[in-house]
Amino acid sequence: MNKFMSMLENILLPIADKLNNNRYLTALRNGFMVALPLIIFGSIFVVIANLPFLDKLIGEEAYATYQSTLGPASAATLSIMGLFVIMGIGYKMVEQRGGEAVYGAAVAVAAFLVLTPQVLDGVSNVIPTNILGAQGMFLGIFTAFIAAELYQLFVSKKLTIKMPQGVPSAVSRSFSALIPISLTLTIFLGIRIIFSYTPYDTVQNFIYTLIQEPLTALGSGLPATLIAVLLIQVFWFFGLHGQIIINSIFDPIWYALNEENLTAFQAGEALPNIVTKQFIDTFIVGIGGSGMTLAVLIAIFVVAKSRQLRELGKLGGPSGIFNVNEPVIFGLPIIMNPLVIIPWLFAPVVVAAVTYFAMYTGFAPRPAGLIVPWTTPALLSGYLATGNNIMGTVMQLINMAIVFVIWVPFLKVMDKQYYESEQKAAQSAE
Template sequence: MNFYQKFEGKIMDFGTKLNNLKLLRVLRDSFMISFPLIIFGSIMLVIANLPFLDKVLSPEALTNLKNFLGPASMTTMSITTIFVTLGIGYYFSKEEGVDPIFGAAISLVSFLLLTPTANGGELGSVLQIDRLGAKGMFIGMIAAFLSAYMYTFFVKKNWTIKMPDTVPPAVSKSFAALIPAVLTLTTFLVINIIFTFTPWGNPHDFIYEIIQTPLTKLGSGISATIVAIFSIQILWFFGLHGQIIVNSVMDPIWNTLSLENLNAFQAGTEMPNIITKQFIETFTVGLGGTGMTLIVILAILIFMKSRQLKEIARLAAPAGLFNVNEPVTFGLPIVLNPIIAIPWIIAPVAATLVAYFAMASGLVPATTGVAVPWTTPVLISGFLATNSIAGSILQLVQMALVLAIWFPFLMALDKKNYELEKQETTSVA
């Protein structure tokens, strides 16, 4: 076994183990619960903040429009942590073979028990929206995982009230969850009481200061982002789904950064972060899938001679328009193809650096935090993510850079395939 085969085996083993970790799998599925809700909120937010509306609507009409559509984002995007805690409780309990609906409810209440309230005047004590969104994301995930673990532990220990078979199933399940719920929620209530005697005053501020702020600062930097992009490309080169593996680790950080930008966008203030979930999806995957291969497909169709390459490109083009590029990844192929390895890895890294510095310099606005589905075609996604045509222009610049890096390698691959095709034609004749 040579060095290449040993390295390939280690990479594949590591990727498979990481992808199969229960906690990461639960976390990934939990974020997907909020996806359709966030898309709805994003659509309404985009409509309310289209750049040209102030030119066609009166100030009063524009204000009314924003007031009418405002609840859509407030009840979806601004309380994402609630959906995540529900998802973690549900999917963790399901993985453990325990009734998941009670796991979801207990996880949510455990998070709310740790959440401080504010004085709402005549309304009494009220929950603060930011605690249910970006600021509460990490404490929400920690509380949800811990409470779900405790709930499933107590159930598996049979610390439950068993009802006769004649009792309706819904009632029986409620009584079965009673003792585990009381024990779990009592624990979180005690934790909250203990924190009132600390300098932080509540668990939210403790986690935000000690864990969330350092992690988001790390994840918002270009260095960590480049490492993530590089890792995605390497994993895909060995046939492993790089997005699922890397994103399962980075998504909590990127989503938190997105929510911070969304809050700033809604408040009309400057976006605090360049790196967000939308940055990653719009200015990397959003250019034709992993590796930004849409321009590669177009280059093959326009400039290459090989029948095999052109056939692959024709088959891959429709999917590539919506950023699905498995036909290219396995058809060209890119997986385990040493000729393609260099542009496959270098082009996304270079294009990501261009996008980052374009936003850091102010040439292109940072992403607004509005959710843009990763299947949104290029140019459209750039505009929606930044609320500016500059986002679309940036994607064009990135595609030009990717083409420049790929082109000599494509020419070499095309020449090799074309010569083989000519030889086959001659031998048949």
């Protein structure tokens, strides 16, 4: 066991440290956080617009009117979520360098729009919303990175206009950004012109055909998903926030798959993807937090005799209901604890595989593309994430049972150790 732990530590810790401190992955992660409130807002209204049995209560015509009235809430947020992510990445990239972050956001969005074809079905001066959503996500991410870097490069080369003293600071900052932004956008305009002479016609078509489609296919498959889930657990075991590290890499893929499901759900069509952002967040992480520790807390209440575990259960229970599991992570403890390495690493992997096959066979519904807030308690989150389907709740119950069964033998060993230690301490005190 010690050799195995040392091997994992020597191989994975340096990789995790580099990923955790990489400025591009940090900006990507924080860029998604900028968009998250808007995404959640849109998801809430998608749920409200698709309440079960409402069409039977108020009639088909009234229901259609009701949905069209609430439609702009998701159309202005979820459908163009890529735009908000681009803005967030550009802002965070420039902010990291101590620059004027708002111009980082502006130049990232403008560069992306320069590359965007403004034609839809032969109509000019129209921006297709699908390009601002999932289909344009990858290009948007790369564009934000490059635009922000170019902007900062031109600023660092002092290619700015200096205004005399006495000019209002807002005006002075605008003129300082003029040349860096102009040079950056000119480069992107040149890129657009070059691609117009290729078979792909636009950069969007090139990125989506050669890069995003293969990566999305990989990220939507079971093997890559199981590896991602396992790595989340491995990083946490060594004290690193595995979810943040892995999400930085997979979130663009999972969010794109999520939006494809949302589009199909709103159109009343079959949902194309099993693995999405909500597959991970609702049916794995969303059951008490990373490692699905809500089921672990339930197991503690059932089997624990030691005071240490019983007190941990009382402390971690209320927060665990809302998927905050730091009390368990640091109180059990999870980090560097050889007694829990097997259930900690493999219980979520088993759950991911079982959930995938349950959805593949149709036993459980696929995620509908709705972004459910991560603090939503388990059982309710499963119902909401599957478009108000009670089988989403049933699937979460099954997952909790799987984690419970896997953890119980290991908790009994740990509890026995703690209990005997407490008994010896009590006898010594007497």
